[in-house]
Amino acid sequence: MNDDMLPRDEAVQLIAPDGTLTEDADYPLPDRGALLDAYRGLVEGRRFNDQASALVRQGRLAVYPSSHGQEACQVAAARVLDGAADWLFPTYRDAVAIIGRGVPPAETMVLLAGDWHSGYDVRAHRVATQSTPLATQLLHAVGFAYAAKRRGDDTVVLALCGDGATSEGDFHEAMNFASVFRVPVVFFVQNNGFAISVPLSRQTAAPSLAHKAIGYGMPGQRVDGNDVAAVLSVLSAAVRRARAGDGPTLVEAHTYRMLAHTNADDDTRYRERAEVQAWVERDPLRRLRTHLRAVGALDDEIEARFAADAETLATELRTALNTDADLDPEDLFRFVTATRSPLLEEQWAMLRGEIERTAAASGQAESASREGASR
Incomplete structure (x- = not known):
């Protein structure tokens, strides 16, 4: 067995929950500039999650799968890629990673608001559309990366998924193809402990999800998913490996979603409050703030600036979703096929007739009401 492919027994950690440093011979601590930028991303991501959850309660979003508690994974995923060459393939829970790649907040939320549009220009931002079916985006990511390799492009693809996706056949097909053809893709599993209500213990008997990598002939690594410094370092190494032509890597981040699966889920039915509370002390935002404060890289002025930027982001999202869209009913038929069929x-003629009749009846009722009021 090739020990170089096996993940560590303990997840890579560079900053402990109390903010102190943990030395690592293989994975260097990112510099202060990178950590400050990551902290800004964490502040913005937390505020974005909170605002999106509030918009669900207000009826402006149909559903929102919050990544509250998982922001370190999201922030790192957006920052380890080359903005001009690399691509991100996200899931439905990766909105914070998507905005980290420069996608406007309002466009990021189009899908979750229930609009039929895809939401954003995937080519402009090099971010594939969010995937709701589990693991389907992994096959798409591998196919995209394979095509880029065949063209000779300097492209690395980062494919995000959750622990539940590793129980799907698409996950295994993607892993196998990527390794056989040495595809420049990094599989990033955000293991938050549950596939909706199904705990990890009911999904796999492996020592970790990262251990699955060696079965396909690729290295796997485990990382503390609430330590943004460690996630940045481990993912960066995997991206460099892919870009050098050495093939794919599987990275498993151990993290936790602090809220329910979505607003439609009651997580009290399958996990204890004490379990959730235990993860509060591992909060990624608090951890990095403590470290940066201790080394003198973060002060009240910088905190205030980051908080203001985060509030601007939330305001932009709130304003966009509180604005009623001007809908054109013909759009239901306009983009189904290139040439509209007789059917x-x-x-469309039937619907247009109903709309016109409804408008005429409404006009008549309004006219009658005005006449009655004038008598």
């Missing part, structure tokens, strides 16, 4: 024309 679609007939259906």
